[in-house]
Amino acid sequence: MRQLIIQVPQGHGKAVLDIANSHNGANLAQLAAKGSDEAIDVVIVHVSNREVEGFLEQLQDLPKVHITLIPTGVMALQPPASEAPQQVVNVEERSPIEIFLSGLQSVGSWRGFLAYAAVAGFVVWIGLYTNTAYLLVAAMLIAPFAGPAMNTAIATARGDRQLLGRSLLRYFTALAVTIATAWLLSLILRQEIPTSLMLESSQVSTVAVLLPLAAGAAGALNLVQSERSSLVSGAATGMLVAASLAPPAGIVGMASALGRWDMVISGLFLLLLQLCGINFSASLLFRLYGLSTQGTRYQRGKKSVFRSALVMTVIALAGLLTWQFSNSPNLERSSRAQRANAEVQKAVKQVGFAQLVESNVRFTRANIEGQNTLLSVVYVQRLPEVTESSEEIRDRLTQAIQTHLLKQGFNVTPLVDVNVLETPANKP
Structure with missing residues (x-):
C-alpha cells in the first residue's frame, strides 16, 4: 500500500476524498492548510499499489493539484483490531508509474556513477591479476551496470526513445571506464601474460545466453515487486545482473594491454550478449506487469519505439548466437572442454589397457597461431x-585419444599427456 499527500485549492478536498474512496482508499484524512499563495486542502490517502496509477489519472482533472508519492510500503490498519493480520498480508506489485519514475531517478548523477565504474575496474583487475575469485564477486557488487541495463529494459517496454538513449549511453560509458581502468593498470604494472583466472573467465559456454535471460527476469521482478513481498534483496539481483559484466569488462581491458585479441573478442561478445539478453527478458516482463507506452503523467512513449527496440534486440541476440555457434570452438570453449573430457574417458575405456583415474581437459593459455590447442x-x-x-x-592411449577427438569434429589440435600410474608392489 502507498501513501500519497495531495494538495488542492480550498474546496476541492472533498473531490479528492471521493476519488480515493472509488479506489478503495484507506485511512483518509483532509486538513485545511495555508499554501504559499492561497488557502489549500491537504488530503492524506492510502491506496493499494495496483490502484496508484488509476488514482493519479483521475486527479489530473483537478486544478492546481500537487502530489507527493511516498515510494515505500505502509501498513494502513483499520478496526476491528482482530483483522490486522489479514490487512497486512495483501502485498501487491508496484504500480507502473512507480517503476518508471524510479528508473528516471537513477539516471541522475554522473560523478558517483563513473566513480563506481572506476572502482569496479580496480577491484576486478586485482582479482584477475592475483587469481582471487572472491574479489570478482566484490567487483560485481560495486559495478554500476545493473541500473543502466534495467533502465534500457524499462525504456524499451515504455517505448521511450529519450530514456533508451540515456540508458545505453550510461551502460557503455560505465563499461568503457571499467575497461580503461583495467587496461591502464596492466600497462602501469607491466603485466606480460594472462593469469589462469583470466583464461578461465574468458571462456564462453554454449549456454551463456541463459544467464542474462535469467538476470533480466530477476532484475525486473525485483523492481516490480513490493519491498515486503520478497526475501531477495535488490543487491542480490543487482549482482546477478552484473555477474557476467564486471569480469569480461576487466578481461577486455587487460587482454587489450597484452595484445590477446582472442580474449578481447570473447569479452566483448559476453558484454553485448548480456545487454541483449537482459533487455529481452526484462522488457517482456515489464510489459507483462503493466508498463505500456502511455500512462498517467507519461505521454512520450511510442509503440513504434517499443516494437523497433524489441525487434532490434531479438535480431542482435540472434546475430550473436549465430556468431557464437559458427565460430566454434572460440566462443564455446568452456562447453567444448567439458564434452572433450567425456570423450577422453570413452576413448580410454575403448582401448582397454588401463582404468581411468582422472582426466583434465582444457584450452591452454598459449596462443599458438593456426590452431586451437586443447590440452x-x-x-x-x-x-x-x-x-x-x-x-x-x-603411446596406445595417446594415439587413441587424439584420433577419437579428431573424429568428433571438435576443430582443435589435441595435445595429450598420458601418465600411467603403478599400484604399490606389496599391498597389505
Missing part, C-alpha cells in the same frame, strides 16, 4: 592382466 592430461592405472610396458600403454 588433455590423463592419469590411468594399468589393468592387472595387462603385460605391456608403461610406454606402450601411454
Whole structure:
C-alpha cells in the first residue's frame, strides 16, 4: 500500500476524498492548510499499489493539484483490531508509474556513477591479476551496470526513445571506464601474460545466453515487486545482473594491454550478449506487469519505439548466437572442454589397457597461431592382466585419444599427456 499527500485549492478536498474512496482508499484524512499563495486542502490517502496509477489519472482533472508519492510500503490498519493480520498480508506489485519514475531517478548523477565504474575496474583487475575469485564477486557488487541495463529494459517496454538513449549511453560509458581502468593498470604494472583466472573467465559456454535471460527476469521482478513481498534483496539481483559484466569488462581491458585479441573478442561478445539478453527478458516482463507506452503523467512513449527496440534486440541476440555457434570452438570453449573430457574417458575405456583415474581437459593459455590447442592430461592405472610396458600403454592411449577427438569434429589440435600410474608392489 502507498501513501500519497495531495494538495488542492480550498474546496476541492472533498473531490479528492471521493476519488480515493472509488479506489478503495484507506485511512483518509483532509486538513485545511495555508499554501504559499492561497488557502489549500491537504488530503492524506492510502491506496493499494495496483490502484496508484488509476488514482493519479483521475486527479489530473483537478486544478492546481500537487502530489507527493511516498515510494515505500505502509501498513494502513483499520478496526476491528482482530483483522490486522489479514490487512497486512495483501502485498501487491508496484504500480507502473512507480517503476518508471524510479528508473528516471537513477539516471541522475554522473560523478558517483563513473566513480563506481572506476572502482569496479580496480577491484576486478586485482582479482584477475592475483587469481582471487572472491574479489570478482566484490567487483560485481560495486559495478554500476545493473541500473543502466534495467533502465534500457524499462525504456524499451515504455517505448521511450529519450530514456533508451540515456540508458545505453550510461551502460557503455560505465563499461568503457571499467575497461580503461583495467587496461591502464596492466600497462602501469607491466603485466606480460594472462593469469589462469583470466583464461578461465574468458571462456564462453554454449549456454551463456541463459544467464542474462535469467538476470533480466530477476532484475525486473525485483523492481516490480513490493519491498515486503520478497526475501531477495535488490543487491542480490543487482549482482546477478552484473555477474557476467564486471569480469569480461576487466578481461577486455587487460587482454587489450597484452595484445590477446582472442580474449578481447570473447569479452566483448559476453558484454553485448548480456545487454541483449537482459533487455529481452526484462522488457517482456515489464510489459507483462503493466508498463505500456502511455500512462498517467507519461505521454512520450511510442509503440513504434517499443516494437523497433524489441525487434532490434531479438535480431542482435540472434546475430550473436549465430556468431557464437559458427565460430566454434572460440566462443564455446568452456562447453567444448567439458564434452572433450567425456570423450577422453570413452576413448580410454575403448582401448582397454588401463582404468581411468582422472582426466583434465582444457584450452591452454598459449596462443599458438593456426590452431586451437586443447590440452588433455590423463592419469590411468594399468589393468592387472595387462603385460605391456608403461610406454606402450601411454603411446596406445595417446594415439587413441587424439584420433577419437579428431573424429568428433571438435576443430582443435589435441595435445595429450598420458601418465600411467603403478599400484604399490606389496599391498597389505
